[in-house]
Amino acid sequence: MELDRVGAWCAAHVPGFAGLEAAAQITGGQSNPTYLLRAASGDYVLRRKPLGQLLKSAHAVDREYRVQKALAGSGVPVAPMLAYCEDATVLGAEFYVMGHVVGRGFDDPRLGQLDRADRAPLIATMIDTLAAIHRVDLQATGLADYGRPGNYFRRQIDRWSRQYAASETGTVPDMDALIAALDRACPDDDGRATLVHGDYRIDNLLFAPDAPRVAAVLDWELSTIGHPFADIAAVIMQWQMPPGGEGRGLAGVDRAAQGLPTDAEVVARYAAAMEMCDIPDFGFYVAFCFFRMGAILQGVKKRALDGNAADPERGLRLGALVPDYAAQGLGALG
Numbered sequence: 001m002e003l004d005r006v007g008a009w010c011a012a013h014v015p016g017f018a019g020l021e022a023a024a025q026i027t028g029g030q031s032n033p034t035y036l037l038r039a040a041s042g043d044y045v046l047r048r049k050p051l052g053q054l055l056k057s058a059h060a061v062d063r064e065y066r067v068q069k070a071l072a073g074s075g076v077p078v079a080p081m082l083a084y085c086e087d088a089t090v091l092g093a094e095f096y097v098m099g100h101v102v103g104r105g106f107d108d109p110r111l112g113q114l115d116r117a118d119r120a121p122l123i124a125t126m127i128d129t130l131a132a133i134h135r136v137d138l139q140a141t142g143l144a145d146y147g148r149p150g151n152y153f154r155r156q157i158d159r160w161s162r163q164y165a166a167s168e169t170g171t172v173p174d175m176d177a178l179i180a181a182l183d184r185a186c187p188d189d190d191g192r193a194t195l196v197h198g199d200y201r202i203d204n205l206l207f208a209p210d211a212p213r214v215a216a217v218l219d220w221e222l223s224t225i226g227h228p229f230a231d232i233a234a235v236i237m238q239w240q241m242p243p244g245g246e247g248r249g250l251a252g253v254d255r256a257a258q259g260l261p262t263d264a265e266v267v268a269r270y271a272a273a274m275e276m277c278d279i280p281d282f283g284f285y286v287a288f289c290f291f292r293m294g295a296i297l298q299g300v301k302k303r304a305l306d307g308n309a310a311d312p313e314r315g316l317r318l319g320a321l322v323p324d325y326a327a328q329g330l331g332a333l334g
Helices: 003-013 061-071 116-134 152-167 173-185 229-239 263-273 282-306 312-319 322-333
Strands: 020-025 034-039 042-048 081-085 095-099 194-196 205-207 214-217 224-226
Touching (some): 003 034, 061 081, 116 194, 116 229, 152 224, 173 282, 173 322
Antiparallel strands (some): 020 034, 034 042, 042 095
């Protein structure tokens, strides 16, 4: 990153910014490359589109910036949005700058860094924050036009089927079968339409340093107006994967012994927060999330092979999980 050019732009567009001293990429993500900027005026975070050829509508940093700016003061914790740059000549791609939020990040939902008694409260605040996202007043926040009307799952199945085909690097029979099965099982539109995050999981959250509270929800690239059940199903979907660095799930974990809630307890807490009794046909929503994540990881693999991934080596490892996600999705459908 050219510090002089970025520093000059930030000084001209970010209120109070002065004296860029260093920029370091924050590792671990596979979407939009993210950098910690250290300046005389404080710490900031810059997030930009990847370089190179990209799939249509992917890596929408302009939408990320818009939704987080709209959510300021809404009750949904987000980082402060400071400035957006659509001029690709500054850094080679569009980017935005936000305030640096101090907090704790967790990649593993087992939460092994915490005492047993501290784990359930963290999961509880994670679910309560998700419900807060789904209760956002779209009119009051100016987000009423943030997504298209109509059947969210129909649109998403069609969109991610196209994205998957565009990034396919080999035949995955279970993925083809899952796409066909979801196409047949897609429910009619039930009229539910809320702000949805699109990739809600524990590693896209920052928690307060000293309390079970979400300090900031990150990575809004896939956010839109959609069906809220997709977000809560995505949480459960992730937990059905193997534990560890790649799966980052809870499959086979003795949750009671570890002080972690069951899937049913989490879904019940979410339903109560949304003033609902239950979520019928939940298996479809979980299967949909396995499909969408499989399509996303296929895109990560394609970018890694093309040399455009934020972390190519990890991108290839994640891409190898696509058949597992497809098989799990078929299993969730029953």
